Amino acid sequence: MKVARTIKSVRRSIAAARSEDKKIGFVPTMGAFHIGHISLIETKGEF
Numbered sequence: 001m002k003v004a005r006t007i008k009s010v011r012r013s014i015a016a017a018r019s020e021d022k023k024i025g026f027v028p029t030m031g032a033f034h035i036g037h038i039s040l041i042e043t044k045g046e047f
Helices: 008-017 035-042
Strands: none
Touching: none
16 A cells, blocks of 8 residues: 555556556545545455
């Protein structure tokens, strides 16, 4: 898991993943990480 704290770092991560033909799961937390976010992360491979 990577944590991006700026839009610039999100864009860099997306560009890097695309260049390697990978997918990204995006879970915005607004700084308050909780069990609902973990549930979203656990289902990342189902989409």
